[in-house]
Amino acid sequence: MSISRRDFLKKTTLSAGAFTLLSGMKVHGMEAIHPKGWKGRQRVSEIASICEMCFWRCGILGNVDKHGKLLKIDGNPEHPLTEGRLCARGNAGHKLAYDPDRLKYPLMRVGKRGEGKFKRVSWDEALDFFAKKLLEIREKHGAEAVGFFPHGIQARFFEHLMKGFGTPNIVEPAFAQCRGPRDVGYKLTFGNNVGSPEPLDFENTRMMVFIGTHIGENVFTGQNLQFANALERGAKLIVVDPRFSIAAQKADYWLPLKPGTDTALLLAWIHVLIYENLYDKEYIRKYATGFNALKKHVKSLTPEWAAKITELPAGLIRETAREMARQIPAVGLHPGRHFTWYGNDSQRGRAMAILTALLGAYGRKGGIYLASPIPAPKYPSPANPKPAARADGAGTVYPFASRGLGVTNGLVEATHSGEPYPIKAWIVYSQNVLQSIPDPWKTKEAIEKLDLMVVVDVMPMEQYLYADLVLPEATYLERYDDLYTVKNAKKPFAAIRQPVIDPLFESKPGWWIAREMAKRLGLEEHFGWEDIEEYLDYRLSGLGVTLKQIQARGLVEYDKGTPYFDFSKPVRFKTPSGKIELYSEELKRYGFDPMPVYEAPDEVPKGYFRLLYGRSPLHSFARTQNNEILNGYQPENDLWINDKIAAELGLIDGEYVNLENQDGMVSNNIKLNVTPGIRPDAVFMVHGFDHKSPLLKRAYGKGASDTYLMSRYKVDPISGGTGMRVNFVRIIKDGQPVMISGAVSAIGRFKSTRDARRPVKKVVVPRAVQSEEDEGC
Amino acid sequence: METVELSEIETRKTAYKIFSRLFYYPGEEIARLLYGGVIGEWLEHILPGKEAERLQTWVASRSSAADLLEALQVEYTHLFITAYPNLPAPLYKSYYTEKELFGADARNLMDIYQQYHFKVSPHMTEMPDHLAIILEFIYRLLEKEAGDSLLKDFAISGLTDWLPQLAKRIEENASLPFYPSLIHLLQEFIRNDLSLQATQKSGA
Numbered sequence: 001m002s003i004s005r006r007d008f009l010k011k012t013t014l015s016a017g018a019f020t021l022l023s024g025m026k027v028h029g030m031e032a033i034h035p036k037g038w039k040g041r042q043r044v045s046e047i048a049s050i051c052e053m054c055f056w057r058c059g060i061l062g063n064v065d066k067h068g069k070l071l072k073i074d075g076n077p078e079h080p081l082t083e084g085r086l087c088a089r090g091n092a093g094h095k096l097a098y099d100p101d102r103l104k105y106p107l108m109r110v111g112k113r114g115e116g117k118f119k120r121v122s123w124d125e126a127l128d129f130f131a132k133k134l135l136e137i138r139e140k141h142g143a144e145a146v147g148f149f150p151h152g153i154q155a156r157f158f159e160h161l162m163k164g165f166g167t168p169n170i171v172e173p174a175f176a177q178c179r180g181p182r183d184v185g186y187k188l189t190f191g192n193n194v195g196s197p198e199p200l201d202f203e204n205t206r207m208m209v210f211i212g213t214h215i216g217e218n219v220f221t222g223q224n225l226q227f228a229n230a231l232e233r234g235a236k237l238i239v240v241d242p243r244f245s246i247a248a249q250k251a252d253y254w255l256p257l258k259p260g261t262d263t264a265l266l267l268a269w270i271h272v273l274i275y276e277n278l279y280d281k282e283y284i285r286k287y288a289t290g291f292n293a294l295k296k297h298v299k300s301l302t303p304e305w306a307a308k309i310t311e312l313p314a315g316l317i318r319e320t321a322r323e324m325a326r327q328i329p330a331v332g333l334h335p336g337r338h339f340t341w342y343g344n345d346s347q348r349g350r351a352m353a354i355l356t357a358l359l360g361a362y363g364r365k366g367g368i369y370l371a372s373p374i375p376a377p378k379y380p381s382p383a384n385p386k387p388a389a390r391a392d393g394a395g396t397v398y399p400f401a402s403r404g405l406g407v408t409n410g411l412v413e414a415t416h417s418g419e420p421y422p423i424k425a426w427i428v429y430s431q432n433v434l435q436s437i438p439d440p441w442k443t444k445e446a447i448e449k450l451d452l453m454v455v456v457d458v459m460p461m462e463q464y465l466y467a468d469l470v471l472p473e474a475t476y477l478e479r480y481d482d483l484y485t486v487k488n489a490k491k492p493f494a495a496i497r498q499p500v501i502d503p504l505f506e507s508k509p510g511w512w513i514a515r516e517m518a519k520r521l522g523l524e525e526h527f528g529w530e531d532i533e534e535y536l537d538y539r540l541s542g543l544g545v546t547l548k549q550i551q552a553r554g555l556v557e558y559d560k561g562t563p564y565f566d567f568s569k570p571v572r573f574k575t576p577s578g579k580i581e582l583y584s585e586e587l588k589r590y591g592f593d594p595m596p597v598y599e600a601p602d603e604v605p606k607g608y609f610r611l612l613y614g615r616s617p618l619h620s621f622a623r624t625q626n627n628e629i630l631n632g633y634q635p636e637n638d639l640w641i642n643d644k645i646a647a648e649l650g651l652i653d654g655e656y657v658n659l660e661n662q663d664g665m666v667s668n669n670i671k672l673n674v675t676p677g678i679r680p681d682a683v684f685m686v687h688g689f690d691h692k693s694p695l696l697k698r699a700y701g702k703g704a705s706d707t708y709l710m711s712r713y714k715v716d717p718i719s720g721g722t723g724m725r726v727n728f729v730r731i732i733k734d735g736q737p738v739m740i741s742g743a744v745s746a747i748g749r750f751k752s753t754r755d756a757r758r759p760v761k762k763v764v765v766p767r768a769v770q771s772e773e774d775e776g777c
Numbered sequence: 778m779e780t781v782e783l784s785e786i787e788t789r790k791t792a793y794k795i796f797s798r799l800f801y802y803p804g805e806e807i808a809r810l811l812y813g814g815v816i817g818e819w820l821e822h823i824l825p826g827k828e829a830e831r832l833q834t835w836v837a838s839r840s841s842a843a844d845l846l847e848a849l850q851v852e853y854t855h856l857f858i859t860a861y862p863n864l865p866a867p868l869y870k871s872y873y874t875e876k877e878l879f880g881a882d883a884r885n886l887m888d889i890y891q892q893y894h895f896k897v898s899p900h901m902t903e904m905p906d907h908l909a910i911i912l913e914f915i916y917r918l919l920e921k922e923a924g925d926s927l928l929k930d931f932a933i934s935g936l937t938d939w940l941p942q943l944a945k946r947i948e949e950n951a952s953l954p955f956y957p958s959l960i961h962l963l964q965e966f967i968r969n970d971l972s973l974q975a976t977q978k979s980g981a
């Protein structure tokens with residue numbers, strides 16, 4: 001088709017009024033540049049920062065082209081723990097920044113909750129609304145009616161804001177869905193929780209012991225590197241795991257114990273060390289208390305006793321205990337990370353800590369080295385208001401739970417029940433509450449009861465659908481965050497996260513969001529710094545450097561001297577007795593067993609399998625499944641099932657099935673991985689798949705979700721941690737359950753553990769509880 | 778009624794500017810101009826036919842400029858920013874050509890902008906290959922080089938060759954007639970413009 005000049009011109013007469021209006025109209029997206037005055041962006045290669053594709057925060061160097069596009073991410077060779085290495089996820093980080101599905105603008109809900117209908121609004125509009133609602137809620141119900149669910153260092157500024165606002169209800173899944181019971185167990189024993197990264201002296205260890213720890217699948221580049229080096233050096237390895245994990249494949253001993261019986265194995269190991277006189281006697285005599293009681297306690301807990309429970313040969317239990325003893329004190333017994341398994345997990349943590357003590361490995365070369373706080377002062381801020389009592393049960397219902405990290409499930413319960421008081425608002429910050437907290441149905445019901453639900457995130461995770469307001473956070477590649485201090489390193493260090501590229505769209509860094517909110521909530525004084533650079537300079541002043549000085553390298557080390565106990569001086573542990581507590585008076589005082597007691601898990605009903613879950617080296621939690629590169633490598637999870645059982649059931653490797661749990665919850669399709677590498681009574685899948693948010697185009701509906709099979713959990717009464725390996729599944733093929741002949745349906749035979757909260761005993765917070773700043777799982 | 782006759786270059790320039798504004802996130806000014814019929818009048822002038830009529834009829838059916846703005850903002854968010862269950866039609870060229878944000882196409886555009894001594898304003902939070910920015914670039918170029926355009930035909934067609942894909946997605950997912958009509962009108966205008974330029978070149 002062609003048009004003549006005459007036609008075109010003929011059509012262009014306008015009324016004078018319209019002409020004035022139209023010619024006065026402005027467009028504003030571009031501007032002219034002086035030909036000589038602007039050279040374009042220079043090539044800026046290698047901007048040092050820290051990764052956040054998982055919580056380990058390895059050192060990165062972002063390579064940026066002249067247009068400001070991040071082309072690739074390399075490891076920072078200066079990083080003390082990773083020495084320039086990154087895992088697959090770290091390498092794929094730039095795809096997060098350029099994910100077309102990311103959140104781009106503040107959004108206000110215009111439809112019903114869950115309908116997913118939003119309108120783009122300006123930051124001013126969004127924050128004014130947010131602040132107004134928070135102030136209204138505080139006025140009517142008190143600041144404690146606001147629950148805050150943060151994750152990661154980016155949320156620290158907002159956490160600071162929330163404390164200034166006055167709510168005590170700040171909860172992270174890093175405690176109650178992850179490390180909580182472990183930290184409680186170690187803290188009760190040594191006076192210190194182990195923290196992150198676990199300070200294992202793999203450089204000098206002669207024996208590594210993993211109990212359910214699957215390094216190699218659960219990847220922290222630094223720990224993997226140290227693990228690989230230790231193996232290369234000839235260190236031995238014992239792996240306890242129902243599954244032939246990557247670590248198990250490298251082990252000298254693989255102990256495929258019956259799931260849930262770990263404490264029995266640990267007690268039997270303790271028995272062997274004590275009754276064969278193999279433990280580190282001098283260390284225990286000098287530094288521990290309660291040895292005689294412990295000796296008596298484990299007298300009958302022999303390898304033969306444990307063999308019946310764990311289904312491991314007694315000889316193997318004895319032999320592995322002796323192997324450990326031969327390497328005293330250079331035994332790196334990994335404390336584990338995701339620790340919330342069966343609802344009695346703090347006692348398992350205690351058993352592991354006690355074993356570590358008997359091996360003389362705490363604070364010793366080759367065992368667990370000592371952390372040293374980094375002298376990075378906090379920026380001065382006015383005192384926070386005295387908060388009301390917590391609603392999540394941390395420090396009360398669960399007496400040893402961390403008040404710093406709180407009990408997520410406790411807050412969900414409180415929101416759901418309105419007890420001890422109503423919770424009216426949730427601010428969910430970089431957390432995926434529906435994929436990390438078990439019983440997501442209850443979480444959704446709790447959300448329905450809220451007056452306000454605000455989500456701050458980078459990606460539109462499922463909870464976004466239930467939000468009244470969505471605030472797009474800049475990715476870790478586009479922002480400054482608070483200083484990242486690593487005390488658990490042989491040479492502690494502080495690293496900075498700084499923008500590698502400018503924030504895309506209208507995403508904003510967490511510090512900016514928190515400070516803008518502070519202005520609206522009358523809390524500016526809590527953010528007294530001029531800008532983020534000045535804030536970081538202040539914190540770095542304790543280390544004698546400025547931000548500018550460390551920007552190129554991205555970090556500064558802090559030499560604290562030897563990371564082991566100096567036994568020439570008196571050693572005092574931060575426990576009530578000042579010693580390692582093999583027997584815990586604290587636990588006794590609160591009505592718990594002062595020494596670990598084995599509690600049998602519920603038996604697997606016939607026709608069912610215990611549902612186990614874990615990690616993949618290619619994904620972090622439920623956060624990375626939409627990443628183009630990582631999704632390409634692993635778009636879905638699969639289901640490990642024992643080969644003999646599969647043959648009996650007529651199941652073939654690679655075929656798709658569904659899983660149905662004891663409460664009739666059915667999973668999405670999942671591909672079978674038929675393998676001899678798992679016990680017949682359990683199945684295993686990688687956590688974090690089957691995203692329910694259709695906005696995650698690549699990840700939506702791919703694989704199966706373990707969380708959506710967790711209609712039950714068992715709460716650890718000591719820590720509040722949710723035991724999540726208490727769910728059982730059967731296989732559904734072509735819509736029908738696949739049963740071993742003679743199997744019976746077990747539905748209805750399970751005791752609900754949903755409401756396993758203990759009655760409140762005392763509102764006194766025990767000494768052993770401390771505010772735990774360390775997030776990440 | 779007093780009328781103003783626009784030169785060819787004025788017509789082209791104004792059209793690209795208006796289309797550019799219409800593909801940015803709608804604000805009060807644009808809602809006012811739309812509701813007052815000024816933009817409709819213009820569109821009916823340069824692109825008479827049922828699409829311009831459909832657009833104008835729908836605009837006129839709203840109860841007020843504020844009501845129009847709310848409807849357009851929700852629709853724009855739904856079509857171009859975020860939507861349940863799927864984001865139908867992002868306005869970025871490299872999303873269609875490379876399935877990525879800020880892809881090579883976007884960066885090539887930055888080079889082209891720079892070549893003509895323009896850049897995306899620092900306060901602009903959109904990608905360089907956002908449709909509104911591309912249209913604004915054409916407008917600014919025409920304004921700068923009035924009468925003697927440096928803009929070659931290939932440039933306009935190269936900048937807008939992804940519009941059929943975008944149009945299809947808009948049509949399939951829109952809940953209001955506004956954006957389907959608008960993308961139609963834009964495509965028609967570009968076709969006319971290219972055709973006119975080609976005619977001129979060949980000396981017709």
Ligand code: SF4
Nearest residue numbers: 051054057058087090
């Ligand atoms: S382990 Fe991998 S994903 Fe985690 S911080 Fe390190 S490089 Fe990033």
